[in-house]
Amino acid sequence: MAASNTSNSGSSSQRTETLTLEAEIKQRLKPLIIRLVKQEPGETASVEQHENSFYVQMDELRKVVEKQLQEIQGRVLARRPKGKTNADDSAANQAYMRLLMVVKRIVDDMKEVLTTISYRQRLFIHQMMHALRNNGDRRAVHDELEEDINYQLKRWDTYLDRIEEYLQAD
Numbered sequence: 001m002a003a004s005n006t007s008n009s010g011s012s013s014q015r016t017e018t019l020t021l022e023a024e025i026k027q028r029l030k031p032l033i034i035r036l037v038k039q040e041p042g043e044t045a046s047v048e049q050h051e052n053s054f055y056v057q058m059d060e061l062r063k064v065v066e067k068q069l070q071e072i073q074g075r076v077l078a079r080r081p082k083g084k085t086n087a088d089d090s091a092a093n094q095a096y097m098r099l100l101m102v103v104k105r106i107v108d109d110m111k112e113v114l115t116t117i118s119y120r121q122r123l124f125i126h127q128m129m130h131a132l133r134n135n136g137d138r139r140a141v142h143d144e145l146e147e148d149i150n151y152q153l154k155r156w157d158t159y160l161d162r163i164e165e166y167l168q169a170d
Contacts, residue, residue: 024064
């Protein structure tokens with residue numbers, strides 16, 4: 001899986017969030033991948049059984065990610081200007097509104113990463129079952145999944161970096 005690089009201006013919290021996502025993917029999805037890679041042709045586990053296991057693990061992964069996104073939301077909300085000012089005129093309020101819009105777009109992109117990982121894992125199940133039935137190259141299917149997951153984790157890391165940059169800016 002992807003390693004996390006520490007940027008000069010980044011905080012350790014974003015690295016922890018990336019590493020947490022990576023660890024959760026390994027913990028939740030890796031056993032499903034290994035089970036499919038090691039499954040012998042003719043074994044009885046069906047696509048539905050593998051998908052059901054996958055959905056249970058993805059639900060748990062989503063809970064972890066939602067917690068991380070709530071932490072980001074809390075950090076953004078902490079930047080909200082204090083005191084009563086005219087919301088339209090205050091430079092601080094305008095900066096906060098820009099921050100909200102940017103972070104919302106980034107968080108939407110982060111959710112898309114999670115959706116892509118989910119879709120890719122489901123596709124992997126079907127490709128692996130097809131390879132099992134047709135004596136195909138399961139290693140190639142597995143390697144392709146690993147490469148894609150690593151790419152998605154790099155995207156996640158980039159989004160965390162961008163959020164951190166906006167939170168650090170005044």
